Amino acid sequence: MSSLKDKIVVITGGNSGIGYTTAKAFLAKGAKVLITGRQPGAVQKAVHALGHPAEGFKADQSDMNDIRRLYEYLQGRFGKIDSLFVNAGVAKLAPFETVTEAQYDELMNINFKGAYFTIQQLLPLISDGGSITLLSALNAYSGTPNATVLSASKAALNSLGRTLSRELAERKIRVNIVNPGIISTPLLEKAGLPDEARTHLSNITPLGRLGQPEDIASLVTFLASDDASFITGAEYNVDGGLMVHPLIA
Numbered sequence: 001m002s003s004l005k006d007k008i009v010v011i012t013g014g015n016s017g018i019g020y021t022t023a024k025a026f027l028a029k030g031a032k033v034l035i036t037g038r039q040p041g042a043v044q045k046a047v048h049a050l051g052h053p054a055e056g057f058k059a060d061q062s063d064m065n066d067i068r069r070l071y072e073y074l075q076g077r078f079g080k081i082d083s084l085f086v087n088a089g090v091a092k093l094a095p096f097e098t099v100t101e102a103q104y105d106e107l108m109n110i111n112f113k114g115a116y117f118t119i120q121q122l123l124p125l126i127s128d129g130g131s132i133t134l135l136s137a138l139n140a141y142s143g144t145p146n147a148t149v150l151s152a153s154k155a156a157l158n159s160l161g162r163t164l165s166r167e168l169a170e171r172k173i174r175v176n177i178v179n180p181g182i183i184s185t186p187l188l189e190k191a192g193l194p195d196e197a198r199t200h201l202s203n204i205t206p207l208g209r210l211g212q213p214e215d216i217a218s219l220v221t222f223l224a225s226d227d228a229s230f231i232t233g234a235e236y237n238v239d240g241g242l243m244v245h246p247l248i249a
């Protein structure tokens with residue numbers, strides 16, 4: 001029997017892309033899943049498509065009031081969380097010279113500050129022996145042009161994950177980090193990535209394709225399971241080899 005059966009899993013930003021597909025994967029393993037997102041209609045639609053026992057809660061993870069409301073709701077509804085998947089994030093690209101304070105704040109507030117305080121506020125609900133998985137990006141290590149803020153927000157997240165893996169080891173809470181390469185989700189369109197860029201990225205990926213949300217979901221469910229019970233403070237690139245792509249073919 002799956003070690004995830006009846007586990008309570010919370011996924012931030014679960015109405016689209018990787019979060020949605022990972023919710024599906026957890027449900028297939030018998031977990032109870034609650035997803036969040038900023039748009040109530042989109043959350044409701046996703047919950048309906050995921051089916052029982054998926055649940056949703058409208059929350060902007062960059063808003064402290066919403067994070068506190070989420071805590072109150074989860075406390076009353078389940079009283080605990082077995083696995084938290086910190087997935088909510090946005091990707092916006094702009095040349096360094098043009099980045100405004102508002103653009104900087106939006107990316108840092110959602111990708112890092114929101115993740116930071118979501119974990120801090122929900123931590124009292126996370127069971128001893130539970131797990132936290134942070135969805136970062138290969139950008140945390142790469143020098144992708146026009147991604148100064150995006151990359152910094154993800155690099156900060158990886159740092160947080162490493163530190164938390166030490167601080168939370170006392171409670172046997174495992175904290176791991178996943179760095180996707182380029183994954184085919186609505187985010188690519190939202191970030192304004194042209195079709196030619198997708199083809200180029202697929203061509204320079206050693207495994208010759210873009211990633212699919214399922215490629216991330218299978219690792220995230222593994223990291224939350226008992227099969228990963230000795231894994232903490234670890235980082236995984238899921239990128240078809242993009243990080244090590246050879247300069248000389």
Ligand SMILES: NC(=O)c1ccc[n+]([C@@H]2O[C@H](COP(=O)([O-])OP(=O)(O)OC[C@H]3O[C@@H](n4cnc5c(N)ncnc54)[C@H](OP(=O)(O)O)[C@@H]3O)[C@@H](O)[C@H]2O)c1
Binds near residue numbers: 016087138
């Ligand atoms: N796709 C890639 O190539 C790729 C690569 C590396 C890393 N990632 C990371 O993977 C994660 C998921 O991205 P995705 O590709 O699945 O993109 P996506 O399809 O755009 O999904 C992003 C999800 O996050 C939610 N979200 C965004 N801001 C939020 C906020 N402030 N509060 C609550 N929910 C929020 C969105 O819902 P609402 O907009 O309705 O709130 C949506 O459900 C992100 O952290 C992203 O940085 C993606």
